[in-house]
Amino acid sequence: MAQIISTEPSALQIAAQHLKNGSLVALPTETVYGLAADAGNGSAVAGIFSAKGRPHFNPLIAHMASLEMAERYVQFDTLSRKLAEKFWPGPLTLVLPLREGAAIHPLVTAGLTTLAVRMPCGPVREIIAMLDSPLAAPSANSSGRISATSAQAVQDDLGDKVELIVDGGACVVGLESTIVKIEGEKAYLLRPGGLAAEDIEAFIGQPLLRLDQRAAIQAPGMLASHYAPNAAMRLNSEEVREGEALLAFGFDRANHAERAVMVLNLSPSGDLHEAAVHLFDYMKQLDAAGAATIAVEPVPHHGLGEAINDRLSRAAAPRS
Incomplete structure (x- = not known):
């Protein structure tokens, strides 16, 4: 080590x-x-x-x-x-x-x-x-x-x-x-x-x-699949399916949140800076919970939300 x-x-x-x-x-x-x-x-x-x-x-x-x-x-x-x-x-x-x-x-x-x-x-x-x-x-x-x-x-x-x-x-x-x-x-x-x-x-x-998503790579972080946990990611989830983990955001929960094997909230108050700080750490923790899928509640796209959603979409992309 x-x-x-x-x-x-x-x-x-x-x-x-x-x-x-x-x-x-x-x-x-x-x-x-x-x-x-x-x-x-x-x-x-x-x-x-x-x-x-x-x-x-x-x-x-x-x-x-x-x-x-x-x-x-x-x-x-x-x-x-x-x-x-x-x-x-x-x-x-x-x-x-x-x-x-x-x-x-x-x-x-x-x-x-x-x-x-x-x-x-x-x-x-x-x-x-x-x-x-x-x-x-x-x-x-x-x-x-x-x-x-x-x-x-x-x-x-x-x-x-x-x-x-x-x-x-x-x-x-x-x-x-x-x-x-x-x-x-x-x-x-x-x-x-x-x-x-x-x-x-x-x-x-x-x-x-x-740039168009099909544009040639000009800088790091432009690969379609990136930042991915072992679990699959299901974005903009309005309900939690049996056995999923839940990456939450803000005050309101997805339907049937009680089904989640583990819940972590990026920011209970809906603060995007707090959500950015927690994003990767919480993804790791939920992945370690062993669920096959992590359901992700919607995150606004303004401010740092654009970057958060970029990472989430790449984490959820099909993997080679």
Whole structure:
């Protein structure tokens, strides 16, 4: 099993040394825990794909310690720079043209000419600064499965595939970052996430365009089936069938909720931020209850509800 260490300065130095030596380290961010490797070390990045069982056509996000560091690797247009200055550090990823000669291994970009970059909150930034090199860090879970929002969740899933886990407690956002790409005068939402699309739209003064679901993969989190428990997921459920578990939301319960083998409410008060924080953890707990199906009550689509419903729909998608 992996060694779990704290976020004390001496522990962060240990984590940085492991990464410098080419090891994988699971790190806490404000969104979810990431499985990190030096983004310029091809062998280490390959280890991420191997540990997760992640397809190599699915690109990774490069995490930066500062805007100045990001500028060494990607080219900012005016609007993307304004977004970075406004929302970094935080749960926003920008897809930008990769600079020629940038020391990012091609596995990170999955052969694309762009690189997804963000500046995370928390101790991971200190580690990146120590290394003076970006970290490739997808969510620290087996590919396609529920993202980890605690050190224990990482240990339960990848504990035999990673040397070190830095325990920063429960993630305060609980959803992966929102991914945006600027093309000319248009702004595209590639993945809804922990920063509400409405907040971005209010700042830039224009709508975020959505891509067709059949669009080619340009960023992480665009696979049709993703974030999935072992149980099947039945969305927008108005009643609970015999033997199902129930992922509830808000005040009102689905009909026959008493049939559920286990009930967890994302937010009894209907708060979408609270629901986002609980989403992956509650999915894991309900999955562990052993029900073949998890019934999910409707969640509003506004604000963070867009990202919550995105994760739920991908979790419920047909699996290969």
